[in-house]
Amino acid sequence: MCGMEKTVPAIDARAKRDYFDLLRMQSVGADPARLPECEKCAGWIKSYIEGMPGFEAELYRGEGFEDAPPIVLARRAGAPGAPTVLFYGHYDVQPEDPVEEWLTPPFEPTEKDGRVYCRGAQDDKGQWFAFLEGVRALIGEGGPLPELKIVLEGQEESGSSALIALAERLAPRLKADVLAVCDTHAGPDFRPAIVAGLRGVVSFTVNLYGAPHDLHSGTHGGVAPNAAQGIAALVASLHTPDGAIAVEGFRDGILPPSDEELAAAREGSQSDAEYEAETGCAPEGGEKGVDRILRNSFMPTIEVNGIHSGYGGPGGKTVIPAAATAKISMRIVPGQTPAGVLDAVRRHLEARVPRGMRMEICDVKPGAPGCRLPLSSPVFALAARTLSAFDPRGPVFQWDGASIPVVSVLQDVSGAAPLLVGFGREEDRIHSPNESYGLDQFAAAARWGREITRAIALSDIARKGGEQ
Amino acid sequence: MCGMEKTVPAIDARAKRDYFDLLRMQSVGADPARLPECEKCAGWIKSYIEGMPGFEAELYRGEGFEDAPPIVLARRAGAPGAPTVLFYGHYDVQPEDPVEEWLTPPFEPTEKDGRVYCRGAQDDKGQWFAFLEGVRALIGEGGPLPELKIVLEGQEESGSSALIALAERLAPRLKADVLAVCDTHAGPDFRPAIVAGLRGVVSFTVNLYGAPHDLHSGTHGGVAPNAAQGIAALVASLHTPDGAIAVEGFRDGILPPSDEELAAAREGSQSDAEYEAETGCAPEGGEKGVDRILRNSFMPTIEVNGIHSGYGGPGGKTVIPAAATAKISMRIVPGQTPAGVLDAVRRHLEARVPRGMRMEICDVKPGAPGCRLPLSSPVFALAARTLSAFDPRGPVFQWDGASIPVVSVLQDVSGAAPLLVGFGREEDRIHSPNESYGLDQFAAAARWGREITRAIALSDIARKGGEQ
Numbered sequence: 001m002c003g004m005e006k007t008v009p010a011i012d013a014r015a016k017r018d019y020f021d022l023l024r025m026q027s028v029g030a031d032p033a034r035l036p037e038c039e040k041c042a043g044w045i046k047s048y049i050e051g052m053p054g055f056e057a058e059l060y061r062g063e064g065f066e067d068a069p070p071i072v073l074a075r076r077a078g079a080p081g082a083p084t085v086l087f088y089g090h091y092d093v094q095p096e097d098p099v100e101e102w103l104t105p106p107f108e109p110t111e112k113d114g115r116v117y118c119r120g121a122q123d124d125k126g127q128w129f130a131f132l133e134g135v136r137a138l139i140g141e142g143g144p145l146p147e148l149k150i151v152l153e154g155q156e157e158s159g160s161s162a163l164i165a166l167a168e169r170l171a172p173r174l175k176a177d178v179l180a181v182c183d184t185h186a187g188p189d190f191r192p193a194i195v196a197g198l199r200g201v202v203s204f205t206v207n208l209y210g211a212p213h214d215l216h217s218g219t220h221g222g223v224a225p226n227a228a229q230g231i232a233a234l235v236a237s238l239h240t241p242d243g244a245i246a247v248e249g250f251r252d253g254i255l256p257p258s259d260e261e262l263a264a265a266r267e268g269s270q271s272d273a274e275y276e277a278e279t280g281c282a283p284e285g286g287e288k289g290v291d292r293i294l295r296n297s298f299m300p301t302i303e304v305n306g307i308h309s310g311y312g313g314p315g316g317k318t319v320i321p322a323a324a325t326a327k328i329s330m331r332i333v334p335g336q337t338p339a340g341v342l343d344a345v346r347r348h349l350e351a352r353v354p355r356g357m358r359m360e361i362c363d364v365k366p367g368a369p370g371c372r373l374p375l376s377s378p379v380f381a382l383a384a385r386t387l388s389a390f391d392p393r394g395p396v397f398q399w400d401g402a403s404i405p406v407v408s409v410l411q412d413v414s415g416a417a418p419l420l421v422g423f424g425r426e427e428d429r430i431h432s433p434n435e436s437y438g439l440d441q442f443a444a445a446a447r448w449g450r451e452i453t454r455a456i457a458l459s460d461i462a463r464k465g466g467e468q
Numbered sequence: 469m470c471g472m473e474k475t476v477p478a479i480d481a482r483a484k485r486d487y488f489d490l491l492r493m494q495s496v497g498a499d500p501a502r503l504p505e506c507e508k509c510a511g512w513i514k515s516y517i518e519g520m521p522g523f524e525a526e527l528y529r530g531e532g533f534e535d536a537p538p539i540v541l542a543r544r545a546g547a548p549g550a551p552t553v554l555f556y557g558h559y560d561v562q563p564e565d566p567v568e569e570w571l572t573p574p575f576e577p578t579e580k581d582g583r584v585y586c587r588g589a590q591d592d593k594g595q596w597f598a599f600l601e602g603v604r605a606l607i608g609e610g611g612p613l614p615e616l617k618i619v620l621e622g623q624e625e626s627g628s629s630a631l632i633a634l635a636e637r638l639a640p641r642l643k644a645d646v647l648a649v650c651d652t653h654a655g656p657d658f659r660p661a662i663v664a665g666l667r668g669v670v671s672f673t674v675n676l677y678g679a680p681h682d683l684h685s686g687t688h689g690g691v692a693p694n695a696a697q698g699i700a701a702l703v704a705s706l707h708t709p710d711g712a713i714a715v716e717g718f719r720d721g722i723l724p725p726s727d728e729e730l731a732a733a734r735e736g737s738q739s740d741a742e743y744e745a746e747t748g749c750a751p752e753g754g755e756k757g758v759d760r761i762l763r764n765s766f767m768p769t770i771e772v773n774g775i776h777s778g779y780g781g782p783g784g785k786t787v788i789p790a791a792a793t794a795k796i797s798m799r800i801v802p803g804q805t806p807a808g809v810l811d812a813v814r815r816h817l818e819a820r821v822p823r824g825m826r827m828e829i830c831d832v833k834p835g836a837p838g839c840r841l842p843l844s845s846p847v848f849a850l851a852a853r854t855l856s857a858f859d860p861r862g863p864v865f866q867w868d869g870a871s872i873p874v875v876s877v878l879q880d881v882s883g884a885a886p887l888l889v890g891f892g893r894e895e896d897r898i899h900s901p902n903e904s905y906g907l908d909q910f911a912a913a914a915r916w917g918r919e920i921t922r923a924i925a926l927s928d929i930a931r932k933g934g935e936q
Contacts, residue, residue, distance in 0.1 A: 218870025284824025356752025
């Protein structure tokens with residue numbers, strides 16, 4: 001047997017029914033047309049949490065965010081002096097696009113070979129729901145229990161704008177000792193993993209305009225500005241031919257990892273061959289000649305998420321495209337700030353607007369800076385002991401290339417020590433068609449929810465005791 | 469009054485009804501799903517031509533092209549010894565995409581302020597239909613008439629593959645003295661224009677593949693190959709920062725224009741300011757520092773007609789796109805061959821496939837080489853005299869940047885002298901949403917059809933007399 005215990009109790013019928021009901025709601029938080037689905041989902045979650053003895057829950061909508069998906073806030077009192085756990089998750093999911101690549105309906109949970117296929121099956125509905133199922137079991141068993149606070153938002157996939165803006169105002173209700181998040185991956189070979197760092201994220205859209213409408217590529221070829229070529233040139237200019245970021249000032253101030261961090265990151269990572277076997281592609285992105293662990297965990301990126309211009313249908317169409325768009329997201333690391341990298345990229349692009357074209361930068365989402373947590377944190381020690389009971393190999397530490405922008409904000413306002421442990425696998429294909437979550441992963445997340453909640457309740461991590 | 473005579477007789481009710489019926493058929497020849505529409509359209513045209521006294525018409529489908537839109541072939545005998553006119557046009561139209569930018573339904577002819585809005589209103593249904601209406605009027609008046617041959621195909625917009633392949637076999641039925649085509653533009657200020665050269669065209673699609681599916685741009689950022697960035701780099705590599713073609717060998721052997729041709733091309737061209745006023749964009753495409761007339765008429769181009777990869781919907785989606793595609797068309801000039809430029813571009817791209825990605829070149833359409841006709845041609849002299857009766861300024865000569873690949877093929881097999889005179893204007897927006905054709909343009913094309921047919925009948929251009 002490899003990895004964590006596989007002989008987990010099967011998910012019971014009530015839990016599976018609830019899980020599937022949760023997945024059916026099309027809570028794509030970034031799509032204004034799905035706001036009613038998000039509201040329905042938030043209402044469902046409130047009822048679900050209120051179904052656990054001792055919890056009070058509400059749907060929160062702060063001033064200025066009346067049209068945003070509501071935030072679910074819940075609290076369950078603990079014994080006097082007990083530590084407080086703030087549990088964060090998000091109920092919004094990525095768009096299901098491209099729909100035609102799904103083998104089953106994207107919002108109809110479909111169980112096959114021990115996995116549940118559905119948008120959100122893992123990210124993040126499946127992970128937080130499983131964690132809360134563990135908490136629910138612990139409550140059912142009579143504890144021991146810490147004070148529990150829950151915040152579940154509906155905008156994580158699009159930048160957590162409401163929660164980030166409102167966090168300061170909610171601070172008294174968010175104070176805690178431990179900030180628990182179940183939205184990350186397990187380590188290689190399903191070994192448990194504690195996240196010791198996250199990259200930050202900043203995203204924006206570039207639009208480029210040439211002629212007021214598409215022009216005939218023969219009549220106007222060589223004369224009219226071509227927006228498709230313009231956007232290609234702009235996008236290509238962001239990297240050197242060797243894949244290094246070519247934007248002046250972008251990498252200024254970056255804090256390199258310590259030797260201890262780099263060694264731990266290596267231990268928690270796959271080999272290149274394992275990476276290729278898992279993803280189906282060689283790890284050939286990013287800067288040539290730089291170690292994959294560095295590129296993935298400790299260096300920033302500029303990734304183009306989409307580029308679109310002109311004709312894309314069957315056959316050909318001999319036009320000079322009038323307009324083009326590129327969606328770009330950047331991952332940043334400690335030492336960089338969202339505003340700093342945005343400025344650098346904006347200057348870079350503005351200096352390169354192709355002749356005869358007009359550029360527009362819009363949809364800017366200055367998500368959050370990156371973070372790195374000290375390996376010596378007492379919460380990490382507690383988590384490591386708990387996870388060692390799952391897997392005799394104990395946990396690995398990871399510096400996740402992904403971002404949960406709201407985590408650093410919640411860390412600040414709650415005063416809590418972040419504890420990010422999740423049970424994702426690459427085969428879950430989050431953000432892609434045919435997302436899924438294994439029932440073994442679900443069981444591991446549920447067990448983790450129960451065990452870490454119990455461990456924190458029994459620990460001496462008093463209020464502020466988790467402070468680093 | 470500027471330009472050609474405006475006091476043209478209005479299009480009559482029967483002709484307008486026929487014109488609108490012709491436009492309603494969605495004969496997008498490049499789209500296999502529209503084959504039935506193309507067949508319907510060809511059948512309609514056959515009946516229309518058979519409605520003119522003396523014509524015989526048939527729908528022709530050669531071996532190997534059973535699934536291609538049929539070719540309409542028609543003939544009307546002339547007096548013994550009379551010259552023969554071969555009239556060529558195409559009934560296929562460009563796709564209507566992007567549909568959402570049309571102000572009226574793309575296949576419902578809508579008349580407004582003296583213009584008819586519809587896909588194909590000009591290119592080429594409107595132009596050839598108007599020309600044939602002129603021929604029809606001449607027949608109604610009792611002539612004089614040459615022998616008339618008509619070939620109308622349904623694949624011009626996608627490369628004329630059936631007609632080009634079958635032309636040799638059809639040669640006996642295509643022999644003529646003059647090859648008349650009405651598929652081009654009038655000169656500046658609607659002065660009549662004779663086309664003395666066309667660029668050739670070659671087109672293809674590049675597909676680029678990275679991971680087998682989209683990956684999370686955080687988890688995999690800096691590690692997985694990004695197909696959107698890869699296609700941008702490939703596309704950008706085709707030109708230097710100054711807009712010159714950067715493909716080695718691409719421009720080898722190009723024949724520059726003579727001083728006489730260059731002077732005539734200047735006379736037949738707008739100023740940069742007129743170009744900008746007409747198109748709404750400054751003529752800033754192509755190679756920096758090179759004369760616009762040269763760039764447009766006598767130099768080759770590589771134009772990207774479309775580039776697509778990754779997410780393009782509302783909001784953001786933090787993915788690393790797995791696949792990307794670019795549709796590319798190239799205009800070539802005398803001295804270049806379709807096979808030669810394709811080889812050069814293929815070598816260029818193959819040498820630059822980004823690390824970790826797989827490239828595929830497909831959908832290759834080696835349309836045709838460019839052509840240049842001698843200004844001393846007797847057919848040009850006849851056409852110039854005829855057009856001078858329209859407009860006292862007489863015609864200008866143009867070297868059109870666009871391509872009608874089949875023209876050089878028909879020229880070869882028919883032995884005829886090409887005579888390309890059309891009445892398009894930039895505001896017609898061919899290949900774009902809201903294509904239209906002015907009723908004054910329609911009347912001019914009809915008058916031209918009548919007058920040049922009569923002039924050829926009365927001329928001493930015997931068989932082969934038009935040879936150059």
